[in-house]
Amino acid sequence: MIEEQDVLICLGSLEGLEDRHGAMLPPVAQASLFRKRSAKELLEGLKREHEEYIYSRGTNPTVKVLEDRLAALERGESCKCFSSGMAAISSVLASLLESGDHVLFVNNIYGPTLQLAELLARFGIDHTAIHGDDVRNFEEFIEHNTKLIYFESPGSMTFGLAPIREISKAAKERGIVTCIDNTVSTPLFQKPLEMGIDIAVHSLTKYVGGHSDAVGGAVVTSRELMEKIFYRGYMLFGGALAPQNAWLFLRGLMTMPARVRQHEADALAVAHFLAEHPKVKRVLHPALSVNERVLFETQMRGYAGLFSAVLDVEDFEELCAIVDSLRLFGKAVSWGGAESLVIPASGFDDDYGPQGIPKHLIRLSIGLEGADMLIEDLSNALAGN
Ligand SMILES: Cc1ncc(COP(=O)(O)O)c(C=O)c1O
Structure with a gap:
C-alpha cells in the first residue's frame, strides 16, 4: 500500500507554488554559480555551502526541490542528489571510512558496489561480503573494527530479503553505521530509516526517473551524517547532479x-x-x-x-x-x-x-x-x- 502522503509528496502538492507562479515543477536553474551582493555575504555563504546557493557542485535550487521531496519520502532529515547511484554510494563509503576500518556487506550486492569495496582495500579499508544463509547470521561476521554495515534488501539478482530491524539493532548496540541501497523498493514500498537504518542510497536512474533517459543518485540520512558526506565525498569527488536531470527526476516522481x-x-x-x-x-x-x-x-x-x-x-x-x-x-x-x-x-x-x-x-x-x-x-x- 502506498501512503496518500507519499503520493502528494511525489506530486509536489505539499509545496508552496507562489515563487513558481503556480507551476507544478520548478524552473531549471541552469546556473553554475550564484552571485552575492557583497564580499562579506559571499564569504559568509561559503561557510554554509551545504545550505546556501553558492556553486552548483554544492547546491542548486532545482536539485534542492528534488532533494526535499526524496528526504520527505524516505522520512529522513536530509538528502543530497548525485550524478549517478554509484557516485552516491562511493561518496558514502569514502566519507565515513578510514584506513583500518572494516565494512560488512550483507546480501547480494550490486556488482560495481563490491568492485568499489575491492578498490577501497588499496586504501586500507577491509571488507567481508556475505550472502545466502549467512545473511540471517550476519552478526557472526561483525568485526571489532566494523564501522559500516552496508546491505541490500531485496538483494540484487536473487532478491532475497535481509532482516532490516535486526541489522539496525545489532549495529546500534555496537555504534556501527548502517546503510541500505533502497533502489529496488523505492521509498514508496520500503522505509528503512523508519526501521532504524541510518542511511538510504538510491540510483534515481531506475523507478524514480522511470523513462530510461537520465542517470542520477541520492543519499538520504540525518543532518549530522550528511554534513560529513557533503563536505567530504560529495563536494570533493564532485559527482553533482545536473539541474536538467534533476528536473527529469522531478517529473518522473510525479x-x-x-x-x-x-x-x-x-x-x-x-x-x-x-x-x-x-x-x-x-x-x-x-x-x-x-x-x-x-x-x-x-x-x-x-x-x-x-x-x-x-x-x-x-x-x-x-x-x-x-x-x-x-x-x-x-x-x-x-x-x-x-x-x-x-x-x-x-x-x-x-x-x-x-x-x-x-x-x-x-x-x-x-x-x-x-x-x-x-x-x-x-x-x-x-x-x-
Ligand atoms: C541496486 C542498484 N544500486 C545501484 C546502482 C547504480 O546506479 P547508477 O547506475 O545510477 O550509478 C544500480 C544500477 O544498476 C543498481 O541496480
Whole structure:
C-alpha cells in the first residue's frame, strides 16, 4: 500500500507554488554559480555551502526541490542528489571510512558496489561480503573494527530479503553505521530509516526517473551524517547532479506511484505464470518467497517489477536462444523504465556463480506494456517459437 502522503509528496502538492507562479515543477536553474551582493555575504555563504546557493557542485535550487521531496519520502532529515547511484554510494563509503576500518556487506550486492569495496582495500579499508544463509547470521561476521554495515534488501539478482530491524539493532548496540541501497523498493514500498537504518542510497536512474533517459543518485540520512558526506565525498569527488536531470527526476516522481503500482501488478502476473511453467525451475521474487513471507510482510509495503527466474535448460546456449527469441523484452542493462528488459546471468560452469547466483538465471524488468502481452511473449519463447 502506498501512503496518500507519499503520493502528494511525489506530486509536489505539499509545496508552496507562489515563487513558481503556480507551476507544478520548478524552473531549471541552469546556473553554475550564484552571485552575492557583497564580499562579506559571499564569504559568509561559503561557510554554509551545504545550505546556501553558492556553486552548483554544492547546491542548486532545482536539485534542492528534488532533494526535499526524496528526504520527505524516505522520512529522513536530509538528502543530497548525485550524478549517478554509484557516485552516491562511493561518496558514502569514502566519507565515513578510514584506513583500518572494516565494512560488512550483507546480501547480494550490486556488482560495481563490491568492485568499489575491492578498490577501497588499496586504501586500507577491509571488507567481508556475505550472502545466502549467512545473511540471517550476519552478526557472526561483525568485526571489532566494523564501522559500516552496508546491505541490500531485496538483494540484487536473487532478491532475497535481509532482516532490516535486526541489522539496525545489532549495529546500534555496537555504534556501527548502517546503510541500505533502497533502489529496488523505492521509498514508496520500503522505509528503512523508519526501521532504524541510518542511511538510504538510491540510483534515481531506475523507478524514480522511470523513462530510461537520465542517470542520477541520492543519499538520504540525518543532518549530522550528511554534513560529513557533503563536505567530504560529495563536494570533493564532485559527482553533482545536473539541474536538467534533476528536473527529469522531478517529473518522473510525479508518476512514480502510478507506475510502480502497475509494475507491481503486471510483474506479479508474469511471476505467477513463470512459477507454473515446466521450463522454469524457480522464480526469485520477494512476494513469492514462502521462506521470507514474514520479512516481506513486516518490512515492505509492496514490490515493483524486477525479479529473476531460473530456467530448466541444457546449457547457456539454450538460455541465450530463449532470451533472444523474446520479442518484447529489450536486451539491456539497467531497469525500472516503461519498456520490459531481460538480462541473463553470465555463463559459468558451476551450479552457482558469484554471490550464489544460480546457473541459468535471467533477470526480468517488467515494463508497462501490459501483463498479457508479456506472458504471451514469454510463453512463445519458452516453447521454442
Ligand atoms: C541496486 C542498484 N544500486 C545501484 C546502482 C547504480 O546506479 P547508477 O547506475 O545510477 O550509478 C544500480 C544500477 O544498476 C543498481 O541496480
